[in-house]
């Protein structure tokens with residue numbers, strides 16, 4: 001009896017040793033991993049950066065993800081038409097007479113969250129999108145929380161409605177699905193293991209951020225620089241740039257992040273370059289009194305963010321302009337950021 005008991009004990013001790021060994025190995029491999037946390041307010045472009053990582057380092061998208069984007073694109077174009085019809089009503093833009101009843105029926109009958117585009121839906125969308133009043137409303141889409149990409153997708157309605165429509169990389173990069181919770185992507189480049197953590201940026205999601213702070217190697221904060229004239233989706237009276245700046249200021253004060261190096265990505269630079277020619281920066285920063293051009297206005301915004309970070313010895317803050325939907329441009333920025341980590345420029349400062 002006693003013999004079998006001690007054999008059991010030996011077995012258990014062996015099992016424990018194995019578990020400990022496995023635990024040590026897992027910890028070692030996690031220690032070798034570089035963890036990067038992506039933060040920023042909603043719609044700034046965080047998940048688009050993750051998509052680029054998937055394209056560049058993970059061979060693209062899985063069938064399940066493609067299906068998710070196919071459904072989202074179809075649901076969204078149906079919704080865009082609704083927003084545009086309502087925008088026409090609010091702005092006093094009259095639709096063509098032959099489209100007026102159609103528009104009323106469309107608002108009444110097209111349901112939210114229905115990813116199918118029937119033959120009838122397709123015909124209606126094409127007719128309504130061709131109406132000059134909706135085109136006029138699109139020109140002021142900023143006022144209605146309608147994204148730029150609405151035009152890109154509505155122009156592709158015929159293709160999107162086809163039964164065998166498969167979104168390509170460009171479609172996926174342009175399709176917005178707001179992140180809920182925390183998403184992670186792991187990948188390997190040469191001998192280095194990377195872990196990129198993406199969080200939801202809308203107000204209701206931000207309380208989850210803090211759980212990700214303690215063991216990161218670098219913080220990437222994404223700012224949609226083109227959104228200096230837009231109001232927040234969650235609260236119409238708040239300017240999106242002000243919200244981003246205030247969230248950044250609060251975030252960097254957190255004890256866990258005090259000594260972390262930061263990369264600031266001023267994203268949507270493609271839209272910013274166009275917008276700054278037409279809409280003055282003073283709509284966001286009334287005190288701004290320099291030239292109204294990309295260089296000066298961009299520098300002013302960058303400085304606002306940089307100045308919010310308390311200088312600490314050795315901490316580095318780097319800024320980049322980015323266009324997250326452009327794979328080639330992003331590849332350069334991503335590689336530069338990765339290089340700065342693996343070459344030790346960043347890590348030595350912790």
Ligand SMILES: Nc1nc2c(ncn2[C@@H]2O[C@H](COP(=O)(O)OP(=O)(O)OP(=O)(O)O)[C@@H](O)[C@H]2O)c(=O)[nH]1
Pocket residue numbers: 040041042043044045046047048049147148149173174175176177178179180199200201202267268269270271322323324325326
């Ligand atoms: N034109 C342009 N569009 C961009 C750029 N970056 C992102 N977008 C678009 O902006 C939208 C929002 O991007 P996401 O990556 O989903 O934003 P997010 O920060 O993850 O948003 P949340 O998940 O809500 O926090 C998508 O439709 C993207 O295609 C850019 O540099 N230029």
Ligand SMILES: [Mg+2]
Pocket residue numbers: 046047048177178179198199200201
């Ligand atoms: Mg996201």
